[in-house]
Amino acid sequence: MNLLEILSYGFIQRALLAGVLIALLCSVLGVFLVLRRLSLIGDGLAHVTFGSTAIALALKMYSAMSLLVSMPIVLLASLGILKLTEKGRLSGDAAIGLVSALGISAGVILASVGGGYNVDLLSYLFGNILAIRSEEVVIAALLCVGVMLLVTLYYHELFAISFSDELAQVSGIRTSYINAILVLLTALSVVLAMKLVGIMLISALLIAPAASALQLARGFKVCILLAALQGCSSVIIGIIISIMANLPASATIVMVNLLFFAAACITRRILYPKNCN
């Protein structure tokens, strides 16, 4: 099968479009999360998504309908992580671990009780971007526009809290409000990304583009642009390779991201040898 033939299929066009939109969201938000040392929030929220999807399946709500159940639950969980960090005298990783454990255990219990929908639930673990439906592409597009608009409007505030919470506060920025915006946007993106790479690999989509961009970027805006570029191109390359080589799309996308990261590290060593020690 040649490339043009591959691209002529509707399901592949949908996968590429939705994949690029979701990767754009994840990679841009990933820069802020990595710099705020909240990299694993994606993992934690993905586990909550697993639990919420189990609830949706128990209610016989499939595909786009399952988002109606998942989104409010994951949004609440993201605020829960923030509150535990701010008020519960817990570090971010401990708060993420607690909420993550709650999500995955709820999912496992519901899957065990439900029995009949185990196979559907397992498909969410590793994602199935090629099965994405038109209505899910529309949801991804709408959310992408909304999230990117908010990131643009709050760019300087997000930049400031990523640099230092303390300095941002003394600049009159309501840091708890901006933190809430960041985790809520992340929660929305994670629910969408579940279909793309699955619950198990979401954190790679959030972390890897940011981690690569941090190796090479000379400036904060450049870092965001590089991360977005890697996120989007990894999805396109990953999907095409997975079809041509008959590999699972989600794992292939993640592997492409990791290759990009390795290439960024090598490039950094060549371009900036003084900064590599």
Place this chain on the structure above:
Amino acid sequence: MPGRIVTTELLSCSYREGRVLEDISVQVERGDYVGIVGPNGSGKSTLIKALLGLVAISSGSAKLFGTPLADFREWHKIGYLPQSLHLVNPVFPSTVHETVGLGLLSTKRFPKRLNLSDHETINKTLEELGILDLEHKLIGELSGGQLQRVLLARAIVNNPELLVLDEPTAALDPETRDRFYTMIADINRSRGVTVLLVTHDSGAIGEHASKMLYLDKKVLFYGSFDQFCCSPEMSSLFGEHSQHLMCHRH
């Protein structure tokens, strides 16, 4: 222009371990250069964090520019320089220009955007501090002294009326430290900026500060440097050697 910049009345702060500050009542006037000194754990940093709303006040009150802290919104009047090594993530990808630009956000309304004149202000501030050549460097590539000047540029780029510095020279070599203190003294004199400086460096206090606040959870001394030098309590607080060093340099 006369005016009271900072007022605290019976201000106390507590952590889980107990009270860190007890009944602090001080007033800082416009143009003052106040050196805040005291032993480790005496509450110096907690005091300035409480004044900036970064640490909760357990009792008493604080006012900035005559406004109770809870109602204070004029953050553009304040420049803050924390201990830089605690602050900066060495892989943070921002350039010096971008980092200094963060200091202008307090002057902006939503949606916060920097315009052409803001970028000119950033460059002017960098030039004033002699670091314009670092403009495009990443902050992770700077030496301790350069980073400190960049963070100072960030703190003064919004032309603040009050500059708050928390042990700004802790990681600097003596020569860079002296240059840094001279720079702060210039800002205090030439711009009339009120300065609150937390430091262990009693020599710098003696040379540049107009007032001294000696804390050990409570205020043990607050007044002009001349009063301090004539105070019989001084040698018991500092020891004769430090007393001589500070008052001699002053």
